Structures are given as structure tokens and as C-alpha cells.
Amino acid sequence: MPVEIANLQEKVEVPAGMFTALDDVVRAGLVHEGLDPSAVEVSIALVDDERIRELNSRYRGVASATDVLSFTMDNCDAPGEPALLGDVVISLETASREMRNSGELLSRTVLLAVHGLLHLLGYDHETDEDAEEMQAHESDILAKIALRGDGE
Secondary structure (H helix, E strand, O other), rough: EEEEEEEEEOOOOOOHHHHHHHHHHHHHHHOOOOHHHHEEEEEEEOOHHHHHHHHHHHHOOOOOOEEEEEEEEOOOOOOOOEEEEEEEEHHHHHHHOOOOOOOOOHHHHHHHHHHHHHOOOOOOOOOOOHHHHHHHHHHHHHHHOOOOOOOO
């Protein structure tokens, strides 16, 4: 299975359809970027602000919560198994605060998953040009999926 999703927090209710939407968008993103979804694995962890703040401090030296972090795997591939791209960690607490309207948590989290996936694939937004390219890829990937209302 190319997408492993775990809800590791209890502070924000996970909207119906979240796991399906995250799986769909990661698969669409992999295809968009020319990868076979069955040949790679991505993990998504849904966490709270305390956990993402700890990770952000430990790995980036930034002692604050953020919405998404990506951790690329370094040559951890086992023969005959999918290649491990890495982990995307999303704070549902931060994502909730960033919503323009209540009820947008699903779409906000899906966008953050795409953003994190693109980081795993080597994209960044250090320059305006890089940010525009990354945003264009995000938009293209999001246009390929339709959020479904089925529950998890």
C-alpha cells in the first residue's frame, strides 16, 4: 500500500472521508509526478501542535508549531518492497486555525498533504520562482481529485 495514514492526535475531530481523500491525493500526486503509486510508500501522520512543535524544534531549530513537515527517507528501500519516499506530518490543530471557514479542514489537510508530498519529491519554495512552480504542481494535483464524502 503506497499511503500509510495514522491519526496520532485526539484534539481535532477527523472529518469523514479524510483518509480516503488523503490516499486519493497522494496517489494522484505520485502519478502527476511520473511515479507508479504501487512502487513507492508515503506515510502521513496527523498530529497535534505539541507534537509538531517538538519535531519542528528538533529537526529545524524552530520552536513553534507549523502546519506541515516532510521527512525524506534516506536509502531505506528493501529489495522487492515499495521505495520509501518519507513521512508527511500534519498538525490538525494548526490546519484548523488556518481555515477560512468552518468545515474546510478536509480540503486544508488535503492541500497540506500535497505540499508535503512535493517536498518529499524535492520541490521547495525558497525563491519566488520555486514557490510558483510548487504552487502550480499543487493546483494541478488538486484539480485531478474530487473529495468524496465517504467516512473513515
